Amino acid sequence: MVRQRFFFLIVFIFLVGLGSCQSVKPWQRGTLAKPEMQLEVDKLGSQLYSLVYFSKEASSGGSEVAGAGCGCN
Amino acid sequence: MALSTAALSLPAFSASQPPEIELSLKTSVYKEGDVPIHRVVSGSEERYEIDIQQFYLLTPVARNWSLAFNASHETMSGASPWGTVPGIDGRPTLIMSGATIRDSRTELSVGVNRYTDNASFGIGFTHSNEDDYEADAIVLSGEWDFNNKLSTLALGLSYSDDKIEPTDALLFGRVQKEDKRSRSFSISWTQVLNKTSLLQSGLSVTKQDGYLTDPYKLRDVRPDERLEWALSLRYRKFFENPDGALHLDYRYYDDDFGVHSHTVQTAWYQNISEQFQLVPSLRYYSQREADFYLAIDDFTLPLIVNQSSDYRLSTYGAYTFGLKGIFKHNNWSVNISLDRYISNDKYALSDAQFKHPALLDFSLMSVGFDIRF
Amino acid sequence: MELYEFPFHAMGCPCELRFYADKKQTAERVAEQCIAEARRFEYKYSRYLEDSVTTHINHSAGLRPIQIDQETHAILHYAQVCYEQSNGLFDITSGVLRKVWNQDRRSLPVDSELQSLVELVGWHKVELNDDTVYLPALGMELDFGGVVKEYVADTLTVMARSSAIEHGFVNLGGDISIIGPQVNGEPWSIGIVHPTEPDTAIAAIALSSGAITTSGGYERYFDIDNRHYSHLINPKTGWPVESLLSVSVVADKAIVAGSISSIALLNGEVDGLAWLASCDSAYLAIDCALVCHGDLVNTIEKSNALK
Numbered sequence: 001m002v003r004q005r006f007f008f009l010i011v012f013i014f015l016v017g018l019g020s021c022q023s024v025k026p027w028q029r030g031t032l033a034k035p036e037m038q039l040e041v042d043k044l045g046s047q048l049y050s051l052v053y054f055s056k057e058a059s060s061g062g063s064e065v066a067g068a069g070c071g072c073n
Numbered sequence: 074m075a076l077s078t079a080a081l082s083l084p085a086f087s088a089s090q091p092p093e094i095e096l097s098l099k100t101s102v103y104k105e106g107d108v109p110i111h112r113v114v115s116g117s118e119e120r121y122e123i124d125i126q127q128f129y130l131l132t133p134v135a136r137n138w139s140l141a142f143n144a145s146h147e148t149m150s151g152a153s154p155w156g157t158v159p160g161i162d163g164r165p166t167l168i169m170s171g172a173t174i175r176d177s178r179t180e181l182s183v184g185v186n187r188y189t190d191n192a193s194f195g196i197g198f199t200h201s202n203e204d205d206y207e208a209d210a211i212v213l214s215g216e217w218d219f220n221n222k223l224s225t226l227a228l229g230l231s232y233s234d235d236k237i238e239p240t241d242a243l244l245f246g247r248v249q250k251e252d253k254r255s256r257s258f259s260i261s262w263t264q265v266l267n268k269t270s271l272l273q274s275g276l277s278v279t280k281q282d283g284y285l286t287d288p289y290k291l292r293d294v295r296p297d298e299r300l301e302w303a304l305s306l307r308y309r310k311f312f313e314n315p316d317g318a319l320h321l322d323y324r325y326y327d328d329d330f331g332v333h334s335h336t337v338q339t340a341w342y343q344n345i346s347e348q349f350q351l352v353p354s355l356r357y358y359s360q361r362e363a364d365f366y367l368a369i370d371d372f373t374l375p376l377i378v379n380q381s382s383d384y385r386l387s388t389y390g391a392y393t394f395g396l397k398g399i400f401k402h403n404n405w406s407v408n409i410s411l412d413r414y415i416s417n418d419k420y421a422l423s424d425a426q427f428k429h430p431a432l433l434d435f436s437l438m439s440v441g442f443d444i445r446f
Numbered sequence: 447m448e449l450y451e452f453p454f455h456a457m458g459c460p461c462e463l464r465f466y467a468d469k470k471q472t473a474e475r476v477a478e479q480c481i482a483e484a485r486r487f488e489y490k491y492s493r494y495l496e497d498s499v500t501t502h503i504n505h506s507a508g509l510r511p512i513q514i515d516q517e518t519h520a521i522l523h524y525a526q527v528c529y530e531q532s533n534g535l536f537d538i539t540s541g542v543l544r545k546v547w548n549q550d551r552r553s554l555p556v557d558s559e560l561q562s563l564v565e566l567v568g569w570h571k572v573e574l575n576d577d578t579v580y581l582p583a584l585g586m587e588l589d590f591g592g593v594v595k596e597y598v599a600d601t602l603t604v605m606a607r608s609s610a611i612e613h614g615f616v617n618l619g620g621d622i623s624i625i626g627p628q629v630n631g632e633p634w635s636i637g638i639v640h641p642t643e644p645d646t647a648i649a650a651i652a653l654s655s656g657a658i659t660t661s662g663g664y665e666r667y668f669d670i671d672n673r674h675y676s677h678l679i680n681p682k683t684g685w686p687v688e689s690l691l692s693v694s695v696v697a698d699k700a701i702v703a704g705s706i707s708s709i710a711l712l713n714g715e716v717d718g719l720a721w722l723a724s725c726d727s728a729y730l731a732i733d734c735a736l737v738c739h740g741d742l743v744n745t746i747e748k749s750n751a752l753k
Contacts, residue, residue: 052103057334
């Protein structure tokens with residue numbers, strides 16, 4: 001059951017990823033290169049929020065692996 | 074200007090451009106609101122306050138290689154919940170730690186990355202040290218670009234080895250020395266959708282085993298294995314008018330403790346001028362309690378039966394309201410952010426029997442400085 | 447540190463490298479690499495060599511698509527953006543018009559003669575894919591000359607910098623790309639040739655980074671029936687353009703400066719000035735009455751002192 005769910009999710013990820021995209025020429029990527037268009041705008045900020053939410057809520061993870069553990073959790 | 078942008082994709086400017094040195098500093102104050110005094114039977118109602126200092130340095134070391142250092146130091150003080158007992162009204166009431174706990178944590182990481190034209194590979198080591206906790210972790214990562222760099226596949230693997238040595242173990246009859254391990258795997262696919270938007274889908278799976286119980290609680294018994302997985306979607310969209318970027322993130326989390334949660338996070342990066350950006354943000358979080366969560370500790374249950382009154386395993390929901398200002402000048406920038414977190418069982422998507430008295434409200438204020446050269 | 451100069455000849459024009467280096471051998475080694483790289487480009491994109499990429503593409507016009515490498519693809523992509531940005535005036539397929547407009551021309555061509563050639567011109571007809579390019583009509587031709595020289599100047603600059611040269615510049619027939627300022631921190635003084643007096647400078651531009659290119663309608667022209675016709679041909683009509691006499695542009699990259707100045711010339715006098723004003727780059731434009739325009743004009747006085 002759990003295995004099936006994982007399999008379904010991975011397939012889902014690639015379908016979302018591959019579908020519905022149009023060709024963007026290299027010189028049309030100026031907008032995507034803007035700092036505010038990055039997945040992670042502020043590296044230390046992201047680390048800080050991850051740590052705070054990791055230690056105060058039950059959930060963690062998402063798109064990246066877990067780092068070192070801490071006694072906060 | 075279109076010609077300059079087009080020129081950037083010529084090989085001379087993409088391959089041999091020397092990577093930049095990046096340096097970031099951040100100092101933050103995290104402060105939890107007090108526990109309502111009528112919901113505390115013993116101990117202090119004053120909760121955690123944490124000062125956090127962070128440092129990050131990325132520097133090229135040779136052609137196609139970079140080295141990253143990360144350091145953070147936290148000093149915390151305050152009381153934490155030890156357990157719950159029924160109050161006069163039958164609702165859970167807190168037993169808090171008496172004296173103010175003082176602790177500090179230092180984390181150091183070093184990582185190496187190698188870049189090729191269409192891929193990058195990294196390895197990193199982290200050491201984290203507290204009075205009562207020590208962790209060593211190793212992280213491996215890889216990224217591959219496809220479809221003329223319109224798509225990126227990222228894989229990550231990590232292993233953390235943690236040692237727990239609770240303070241005053243003999244005095245309070247706590248465990249003396251325990252350990253736990255966690256292994257984690259992640260995969261993500263980032264896709265440029267068009268000139269102004271991109272989407273990342275990610276999945277992470279973490280397996281923890283060992284001592285997962287909170288050693289400071291009066292009665293806390295948890296399984297010695299936990300399998301967690303999370304699915305995330307992250308979307309970025311730029312709007313020429315009014316010159317801003319939308320960030321929209323969603324995460325679904327599920328584990329075999331029985332917890333599952335939804336997180337929705339959105340931020341708007343508004344360009345006010347060439348130099349100034351204002352970023353309001355909103356986060357909503359809702360989780361369902363663990364199967365063995367008890368609002369009130371049951372001291373009559375045998376010690377082999379799982380139970381925990383940790384508010385972090387209860388049913389609740391939370392909102393975070395944030396505002397950030399970013400000031401840029403030449404190659405450096407300064408950012409100031411303020412976040413306010415409020416949580417309540419009423420905000421949850423599912424119903425809770427009781428509101429846990431230790432549910433948190435906190436404020437987080439940060440000042441950061443970044444420079445590239 | 448000493449200044450070392452390396453003159454050479456490539457892509458049909460006199461070129462020069464100037465590097466500051468601690469040792470002569472260092473400067474020589476880097477210069478050797480750079481000159482070899484310039485030759486590589488020259489051979490790869492020459493119109494005259496039998497096995498150049500350009501010749502392969504042109505010989506397959508109307509027959510079949512030709513496999514191209516990533517570098518060629520990237521340059522063609524850049525040329526495509528120039529075509530789009532210039533509303534079709536900057537067109538690397540316009541070289542066939544040279545069959546009519548060449549130095550042997552003594553009389554004006556008749557319309558039918560031009561018309562058959564204009565039909566072979568038009569970047570929009572070219573089929574460019576990630577790894578192939580196809581000229582769909584027999585007789586069509588690509589000419590990389592309008593972009594490659596400037597791109598080579600940029601490439602050599604990047605190359606010199608990655609070999610630890612910090613002070614110097616690359617000069618490929620007047621397309622100049624700065625590696626870094628002089629060793630004392632002073633900018634280089636780049637002279638701009640007077641359009642009607644070839645041995646004097648009309649301006650001296652102080653530059654410590656970026657690139658400057660100069661294009662002129664004065665360089666080559668035809669005299670037919672006592673009238674000057676410039677070598678700049680409007681690819682849509684097939685007729686020479688009455689262009690500005692000379693345009694110099696300063697930009698981050700030589701390839702960008704070069705295409706801005708080329709497009710300015712192709713636009714004719716009035717539209718050319720408007721185009722320059724619309725680009726964010728500093729420029730000096732000289733019109734047929736020898737009047738100077740642009741934000742680099744105030745550098746002219748200095749150069750008069752130089753004379």
